[in-house]
Amino acid sequence: MFAPHPPPDMVQVPIDGPDVTEVVASLGFGHTLQRRPFSADPERLSFSSYKQGNVANFSIIDSTLREGEQFANAFFDTQTKIRIAKALDAFGVEYIELTSPAASEQSRRDCEEICKLGLNAKVLTHIRCHMDDARIAVDTGVDGVNVVIGTSSFLQEFSHGKDIAYITKTAIEVIEFVKSKGLEIRFSSEDSFRSDLVDLLSIYQTVDRIGVNRVGIADTIGCANPRQVYELVRTLRGVISCDIEIHLHNDTGMAIANAYCALEAGATHIDTTVLGIGERNGITPLGGLVGCLYAANPEYVKDKYNLPMLRELEDLVAQAVEVKAPPMNYITGSCAFTHTAGFYPHPPTLSNPAIFEVVNPEDFGMTRRIRSVPAV
Ligand code: HCA
Numbered sequence: 001m002f003a004p005h006p007p008p009d010m011v012q013v014p015i016d017g018p019d020v021t022e023v024v025a026s027l028g029f030g031h032t033l034q035r036r037p038f039s040a041d042p043e044r045l046s047f048s049s050y051k052q053g054n055v056a057n058f059s060i061i062d063s064t065l066r067e068g069e070q071f072a073n074a075f076f077d078t079q080t081k082i083r084i085a086k087a088l089d090a091f092g093v094e095y096i097e098l099t100s101p102a103a104s105e106q107s108r109r110d111c112e113e114i115c116k117l118g119l120n121a122k123v124l125t126h127i128r129c130h131m132d133d134a135r136i137a138v139d140t141g142v143d144g145v146n147v148v149i150g151t152s153s154f155l156q157e158f159s160h161g162k163d164i165a166y167i168t169k170t171a172i173e174v175i176e177f178v179k180s181k182g183l184e185i186r187f188s189s190e191d192s193f194r195s196d197l198v199d200l201l202s203i204y205q206t207v208d209r210i211g212v213n214r215v216g217i218a219d220t221i222g223c224a225n226p227r228q229v230y231e232l233v234r235t236l237r238g239v240i241s242c243d244i245e246i247h248l249h250n251d252t253g254m255a256i257a258n259a260y261c262a263l264e265a266g267a268t269h270i271d272t273t274v275l276g277i278g279e280r281n282g283i284t285p286l287g288g289l290v291g292c293l294y295a296a297n298p299e300y301v302k303d304k305y306n307l308p309m310l311r312e313l314e315d316l317v318a319q320a321v322e323v324k325a326p327p328m329n330y331i332t333g334s335c336a337f338t339h340t341a342g343f344y345p346h347p348p349t350l351s352n353p354a355i356f357e358v359v360n361p362e363d364f365g366m367t368r369r370i371r372s373v374p375a376v
């Protein structure tokens, strides 16, 4: 009458379904999925070398002095721009992107001043795809020019009103002009993720053939997710041979993960701003990106950037735009390395804090704090 109950010490499991040992073996990266925490034994961890793409071979283009100028509370005077440019250079970003000199007379003068500083970082300026802007840009002393034009149907219709044939023709003219001056040149499409893919790939292929240094993809409205980013960059990688830059807005909190996936897919240059400031809620934050890439390859990232300077750089920008960095901020937040001990009888954080840390605070000049609460 009654269905027999299993004995109490037995667990019922479905008899169908794949053998998990075989599934894991077929993945081909061993039994451990975690990315390399700073103190773990690398021999035991194989995931960090899995599908790395350019995760350990990239450049940062910091746009605090361009995209960041579009942040709601940003009004940088010349001296502040110079201080930020020098701090970014001391941190070690490879490029600094500045507002178009065509935007105002002040922007043009500031651009010239920053070019005269003799920084290690290359100085770029960001212009519309227009010969008038290009002529002004090449006379400022910049190392390169980042050109952008909207390619999505929305922008073609509601912003500049030009079709793809016109965009391609102007792009060629601007690129050839900037190249003739011996400067580096990038061509990017605004709102790439809502652009027609055939249009997008065709225009990138054309500019690649005429020798552009980089093409750029922009998630202007922050609508993309990591898988979409991976697929677009991967597809693009297959049709062009020049470098690939990516610019990712953070409207839905995807900007760091999207940047990571872009590198896995073969992107070479990532746009950031300090604290992520920019239009609306900004773009990929420098600190979060560096933290994420450090987790994958600590030695590479430590070698490349002056990590203990991150906090100072963020404080400088936070002060300039009159905001406070959030306590939960990646790496530099006041609670980033706070551990609460006392919930366990033998708190593992006390014997080896690294058990709960993917980042070694000392590498970023930060200190760990153990907060004790009485065990209950
Ligand atoms: C802009 C828009 C932009 C450009 C990005 C790029 C965007 O302010 O011109 O040049 O790659 O998010 O699309 O910032």
Ligand code: CU
Residues within 6 Å of the ligand: 067, 220, 247, 249, 278, 279, 283
């Ligand atoms: Cu932007």
